[in-house]
Amino acid sequence: MARTHVVWFKRDLRVSDHAPLAAAARAARAEGGRVLALYVLEPALWAQADMSHRHYRFLNDALTDLRARLREIGGSLVVRIGEAVAAFDALHAEIGPFALHAHEETGNRWTFDRDEAVRAWCRRTGTPFGEHRQFGIFRGSALDRNRWAKRWDAMMAAPTETLPDAIPWARAASERMPAAAALGLAPDGMETMQEAGREAAETILHSFLHERGRDYRTDMSSPVTGEWGCSRLSVHTVFGALSMREIHQATVLRQAELEDDPSDEAKAWRASLRSFVGRLHWHCHFMQKLEAEPDIETRPMARAYEGLRGETSDPVRLAAFERGETGYPFVDACMAYLRATGWINFRMRAMLMSFASYHLWLRWQDSGDVLARLFTDYEPGIHWPQAQMQSGVTGINAVRIYSPVKQGHDQDPTGDFTRRWVPALRGLEGKAVHEPWNAGRAVNYPPPIVEHTAAVREAKSRIWAIRGTNAAKAEAQAVFEKHGSRRGPRRPLRRKAANA
Template identity: 25%
Template sequence: MPETAIVWFRRDLRTHDNEALAAAAEADRLLPVYCVAPRRTGDRSYGGPESFRYRKVGPHRARFRRESLAALRSRLRDAGSDLLIRRGRPAAVLPELAAAAGAETVAFHALPGPEERAISAETVAALRDAGRSTRRFWGRTLHHVADLPTPYTQIDDTFTPFKDRVEADVPIRATLSRPSVPPLPAADDPDVDPAALDPGDLPSVASIGGGDTAGSRDLDDPAADAAGPDDRGVHPFPGGEAAALDRLSAYLWEGDHLREYRETRNGLLGANYSSKFSPWLNEGCLSPRRVHEEVEAYERDRVANDSTYWLRFELRWRDFFQFQVLKHGRQFFAPGGLRRREDVDWRWDPTAFERWAAGETGIPFVDANMRELDATGYLSNRGRQNVASFLTNDLGIDWRRGAAHFETQLVDYDAASNYGNWAYIAGVGNDSRERAFDVLAQARTYDPDAAYVTHWLPELEGLSPEQAHAPWTLSADEQAAHGIELGTDYPRPMIDPTTSGDDPV
């Protein structure tokens, strides 16, 4: 009797360098499956002390995920297979499907977050009870978890020692070739229920984002859920493996942008100030090891410099947060963070939070970034740091609220990187140094011509760069001359802008 396996796709929506797919493809028959789990979407409780409700997945990531699933299905169909879409908890779906298709084993990638690990454990237990075996693999990071110099439970909680150890001691495994995909189980096999082979419909953007549940302003509007990329954004970010590999080639080889990455990475406008790989990395359409191998080839063929090193450095930052959340679990998301701080009295002011989220703080650099996030689901690294600092250090609002808002909005959301960076800025994460940003000074440094601010705040066009960054300095006559009235056309600042960067907590 031919052996049949299931490969359970999660956040590894690719066929290249996919160990779970490669292992499952050793079987005679293969059933690729993706589960749309309802408890992972929609409006939900954050959990833990001082919980609040928020929306897990907003329209930007929902659109990107649907496109990625469509692209994976298309690639598998081209290979003579298919991607089955099922709705429900994997612990319920996979044992039933394995029984209906006569599958003996299920292969999948482990993920580091506590919710993801709980889903894995529940699913493995259900499959074991159903008499099915599982094969678990690790494919989330540049460095394999099994290759770390210490067990992940003992890695350093500060980035630099971690980076130094892995750079010196940990080799990067070679990528796996795209496997030859076996056929689906035969519909006329007496041990196979033909209904098990129904591919199912791709989920809608609305269903991935939780349908019509409330949670974040305007995100339950069907028109918002169906909207395509905003043409003001830095990149349209089409989902899928082919789009990921196209971007990798365009950034490194066609545009030759990597040679200047270290100098341009703090940019704010345009597609090529940074790699923009993060949406594909975080949805698993692109392997970090594939990026590393392309960078190595670029260094051999073009140039090896600080910029090529720095891209790999950023991949190790990503690794660091993946291993940190694996090590610390739920404490990673607690109000006091990894440092278990109890001396911070986080406040909750819904009006102030909504002004921040809507880009109506009256501080143009903050507002421009928040409007870009709302419209496109993406922000530069510089922008993320500044708006996070403003919310936590200037307004004193619970960092988890901001991180949860990013979870809703970001097209490239990853739990480890998102919450790790927010905690870092808020002073409860992996570094004890102050991370309060002087937002006005940052604006003048990184947007000296106010091109970014006026791109997203067109009501400030026509002002000098200094006026655009500090419109509250305009006299009544200057406001009249420029046709802008503070408090009507653009908000007055909600704090004294000269105090930005003074950490109140």
């Protein structure tokens, strides 16, 4: 049957290693049909509390790049604005019955519900819907936690998808992307944004594997060295300029190049790249949790901790956290840096989340939304499980509470980063910037919003009041069965020092 094959682009904005596009192109050629490349801009998604102006800005640039890539292979991108089901209905009326192709998406609850609605629409209208796996994340009965790592490795080693030489494209009217303001999105203090698109992503992957990545394992700990020494690939993985398989295969090639080199330089590279490949596993390991249990965007993995931090967060503390006005210089510097750049390294993300959850006793759902909006690379499947982990509500991870002052001394030993991002402290020299309360003179900067030792003592006693119960211990086992990593022996639950 010569019908149209619609490729529904979501967060996979590339044409290479794109299984839905490859499947649609093959089917259209075999049937004498056509391929339509579609992006549906859904205003209701952009009204969600975790979405922000910076995400939309990056999306627009990534779509501009996708349009150019499609043009190179003779196609064009059709944009439709509205709910996905309504957009498909309209398309159905315009072009008649079609087949739909897309990647499986592990997004927030809103996209999960939307995908259910689209599947129901497809069943109702008899529209075939091919959903293709894009990451090493397994859906429904395809998930077997015990074989997960092996299957991840196999998927990453499989050949990348290729396109036929000529694709028979369909054309249809396209709408203009709305202005951010029309979606209720206001600028949010972003000063510099990573460049979007395929070329930028390839350049950054190449520079990480060949120039920047040698000291990855040490550089990653601090925002000062991490900006250069981390791969910075997250935003490209989230919007899909590169597939995880492309990143993994490029890394394996580089590892092979370094294999027989006995130099110290090559040894350092090999260790760093091993560590990087571990992070790529983590990407899918974390996303697998949300895929298996979409509720963990809003409910703790271990239900024993439900309601632990009350029904609402203290608005004054939440605002101080969001504005970076907590009186802890390194925390405030990290928030200012994140606001200006849309990115910060893993350790500081963990510190920010832990500070919000333990020191400020904010609900992780609320501080999690604040951070989600600020991360240009917001990925719900990593973000929410990490938010829970750094808040002590998974039941299976060690309770890790960071000392913001110690982190400042460790990760910004000269104090320059903190001075740069907290202008009020520029008058303090060297490490003195991390403890303005000891400066011996008045500084125009707020006092600490909470006292560290007392806040940590209180938080630990509240967490352990639950964690020590038999019910919580029994539930932890169930959480581990469902979500835990099977690599290595299970670590016992233990108390962690408060000075991490």
